[in-house]
Amino acid sequence: MTQLPPEVVRIAEDIKEMRIRGAGRIARAGAEALKLAAQKYRGSPSPEDFRRYMERVAHYVVSTRPTAVSLPNAVSFVMKRLREAEGSFRELVATVVAAADEFIETSLRAVETIGRIGARMIKDGETILTHCHSTAAVSVLVAARKMGKEIKVYTTETRPKFQGRITYRQLAEAGVNATQIPDSAVRSVMKRVDKVVVGADTITSDGALINKVGTSQVALAAHEARVRLFVAAETYKFSPASVHGVPVLIEERPPEEVAPRKWLERNPGVKVRNPAFDVTPPEYIDAIITELGVIPPKAAAMVLRELFGYSAEAEKLVLVAVEHDEAGVYY
Ligand code: RUB
Numbered sequence: 036m037t038q039l040p041p042e043v044v045r046i047a048e049d050i051k052e053m054r055i056r057g058a059g060r061i062a063r064a065g066a067e068a069l070k071l072a073a074q075k076y077r078g079s080p081s082p083e084d085f086r087r088y089m090e091r092v093a094h095y096v097v098s099t100r101p102t103a104v105s106l107p108n109a110v111s112f113v114m115k116r117l118r119e120a121e122g123s124f125r126e127l128v129a130t131v132v133a134a135a136d137e138f139i140e141t142s143l144r145a146v147e148t149i150g151r152i153g154a155r156m157i158k159d160g161e162t163i164l165t166h167c168h169s170t171a172a173v174s175v176l177v178a179a180r181k182m183g184k185e186i187k188v189y190t191t192e193t194r195p196k197f198q199g200r201i202t203y204r205q206l207a208e209a210g211v212n213a214t215q216i217p218d219s220a221v222r223s224v225m226k227r228v229d230k231v232v233v234g235a236d237t238i239t240s241d242g243a244l245i246n247k248v249g250t251s252q253v254a255l256a257a258h259e260a261r262v263r264l265f266v267a268a269e270t271y272k273f274s275p276a277s278v279h280g281v282p283v284l285i286e287e288r289p290p291e292e293v294a295p296r297k298w299l300e301r302n303p304g305v306k307v308r309n310p311a312f313d314v315t316p317p318e319y320i321d322a323i324i325t326e327l328g329v330i331p332p333k334a335a336a337m338v339l340r341e342l343f344g345y346s347a348e349a350e351k352l353v354l355v356a357v358e359h360d361e362a363g364v365y366y
Contacts, residue, residue, distance in 0.1 A: 043096075046065075061099075061100065062105035063142055069089070072089065073085075076088060081124065082127055085124050086127070102312045103236040104276070105236070105237075117134070152329060153175030153232065157176075158184070160185055161187075163187070172267045175232055176188055176232065177211065180209055185212070190215050191215075192216070203215045218252075232267060245314055251313045254315045268325060273339050275339055278339055285313070290307035323335070
């Protein structure tokens with residue numbers, strides 16, 4: 036069996052260990068991994084062998100992290116092109132490379148468009164709260180600043196991995212007046228907040244949002260204070276498999292990310308849970324800002340039908356991710 040190129044293994048490890056993180060970046064890295072796998076393939080030049088090898092790579096890449104549907108969507112985008120293509124081995128390699136490049140470019144453009152659309156929804160002088168680090172949400176906030184709007188942003192720390200520090204740094208570098216708060220301070224600052232903007236790992240056909248753990252508490256506090264909550268999400272964050280009732284697996288990460296190893300050793304048998312994501316029901320979401328425009332969460336099913344139709348490949352890939360970690364919790 037042809038070995039997977041080290042570059043592909045490295046990308047997969049970087050996704051697993053969260054050196055590459057955030058649903059959009061994970062998706063682009065997945066597409067890049069397929070492209071590299073095709074370019075570095077040194078097995079037999081028979082189209083059938085190459086196709087089989089690429090199916091194996093796709094399975095491997097999708098198995099890295101289970102929750103963000105952007106990853107199987109990116110892989111499906113590329114693999115669909117390969118499955119539909121005919122021609123020599125060289126032509127098939129070129130098909131994979133072109134599809135991966137197209138996904139990456141389209142994805143980056145979508146983030147930019149969301150920034151432009153979302154920024155128009157923010158008024159000069161408003162205070163915004165965001166959670167974790169979302170490239171799409173940061174794009175909205177930075178675009179608002181570029182439009183000359185003087186905004187103030189609260190960024191949560193986002194324990195246990197502190198992705199909020201990335202958000203803070205990116206906003207500060209863009210000249211946005213940002214303030215870091217502990218996650219537990221969300222409710223106490225909410226009375227000074229005008230809008231919440233967060234990103235998405237997955238949006239289901241009923242308009243529920245799966246995003247960094249804590250998002251649903253932010254939404255609850257916003258709902259109580261009558262603060263509107265917006266989700267910045269490219270359409271490849273919508274789950275085609277959810278149309279068919281396939282559940283979203285909430286990733287559980289190692290306890291060492293939550294509690295220091297020494298403390299765990301000193302307290303043998305201690306129970307620690309570390310769910311990486313949670314589910315915010317559509318009732319707590321005012322609108323989803325996509326590259327196609329702003330939609331109510333209840334329109335998610337329509338977007339899915341429009342974009343994917345029936346996508347059996349995507350369903351298969353999501354199932355692969357589910358098989359990968361059976362200890363997790365399903366939405
Ligand atoms: C990141 C996270 C982000 C979404 C959207 O979780 O929950 O809000 O992935 O990000 P993690 P983006 O750090 O565990 O990957 O807008 O960049 O796609």
